[in-house]
Amino acid sequence: xxxxxxxxxxxxxxxxxxxxxxxxxxxxxxxxxxxxxxxxxxxxxxxxxxxxxxxxxxxxxxxxxxxxxxxxxxxxxxxxxxxxxxxxxxxxxxxxxxxxxxxxxxxxxxxxxxxxxxxxxxxxxxxxxxxxxxxxxxxxxxxxxxxxxxxxxxxxxxxxxxxxxxxxxxxxxxxxxxxxxxxxxxxxxxxxxxxxxxxxxxxxxxxxxxxxxxxxxxxxxxxxxxxx
Numbered sequence: 001x002x003x004x005x006x007x008x009x010x011x012x013x014x015x016x017x018x019x020x021x022x023x024x025x026x027x028x029x030x031x032x033x034x035x036x037x038x039x040x041x042x043x044x045x046x047x048x049x050x051x052x053x054x055x056x057x058x059x060x061x062x063x064x065x066x067x068x069x070x071x072x073x074x075x076x077x078x079x080x081x082x083x084x085x086x087x088x089x090x091x092x093x094x095x096x097x098x099x100x101x102x103x104x105x106x107x108x109x110x111x112x113x114x115x116x117x118x119x120x121x122x123x124x125x126x127x128x129x130x131x132x133x134x135x136x137x138x139x140x141x142x143x144x145x146x147x148x149x150x151x152x153x154x155x156x157x158x159x160x161x162x163x164x165x166x167x168x169x170x171x172x173x174x175x176x177x178x179x180x181x182x183x184x185x186x187x188x189x190x191x192x193x194x195x196x197x198x199x200x201x202x203x204x205x206x207x208x209x210x211x212x213x214x215x216x217x218x219x220x221x222x223x224x225x226x227x228x
Contacts, residue, residue: 004121005050006171007097009090009104012039012069013059013079016108018214027061029107030068031212033221038212039107043072045169046105048115052098056107057089087185091177100175101126104187106168110221112228113207116169123156123203124171130199131172131191135164142210143220156201164202167209 016028023031029039039056046054058065059079066076077093084092090104101124103117116134124132135158138148144165151161158164176190194200210221 004101004124005052005099006121007052007099007102008046008054009093009097009102010039010042010054010056010074010107011086011089011104011168012065012107013057013083013089015060015083020215022215023060025061027065030064031218033110033212033218034225037068038110039068041110042105042107043074045111045115045117049117049121051103053096055093055096057084057093059083082184084184086187087177087180087189088183090174090187091180094174094177097174101171101173103169103171108212109168110210110212110224111167111205111207112209112224113205116167116205119203119205120169120171126173128199129201130176130194130197131170131201133158133170133200133202134167134205135202136167136205136209138163138165140205140208141165142208142224143217144211150202152202152204156203157198158200158202159195164204165209167205168211 012029016023019028030037055075055077056069057077057079062078075096077096120132135150147162148164149166150158150164152158180189191200210224212221
């Protein structure tokens with residue numbers, strides 16, 4: 001455990017194509033679950049931890065995102081003319097982020113249990129880790145049908161494989177981003193490099209989690225919240 005008050009990066013630029021007609025006129029982070037926008041559920045988690053600033057990237061329907069986020073004190077990193085994916089988007093936002101490491105958060109998940117950000121900070125060890133991902137055991141991932149994204153050893157180091165689903169929340173060092181030549185790229189590129197170094201780790205989430213990536217996920221997430 002280390003004492004850190006990181007910056008927070010929200011990924012909010014995507015097109016939300018799996019949502020079908022729901023995202024034709026509304027960006028996915030503003031879709032409501034239990035009466036609140038998905039991004040507001042995400043922002044609630046940030047209130048429980050020490051942090052400096054919060055930055056969100058935008059691309060699709062950016063005016064709607066800015067109108068929602070800026071009154072909440074969230075800075076906006078607008079990606080134009082092209083969308084930069086998670087890795088490129090994080091790198092483009094680095095001048096706005098106050099710290100290294102940073103926390104990154106997807107804005108399309110609902111968590112039922114302890115604050116995943118608190119878990120990250122309690123388990124973060126920068127001497128051993130370049131990134132620490134909050135991962136959900138498959139049995140606790142509501143509506144998830146796949147085998148998982150990662151397999152962990154007894155030390156918490158992870159490699160590609162079944163067992164754990166990445167929950168979309170992590171803390172990571174950003175130093176290695178500048179060596180990636182592509183402008184638009186996924187953070188999977190960075191994770192693969194960290195796996196080769198043995199510095200990619202996971203903390204298992206003890207509660208339940210729901211990815212709201214498709215219309216059916218809205219009802220599943222609302223049922224999950226109703227059970228809390």
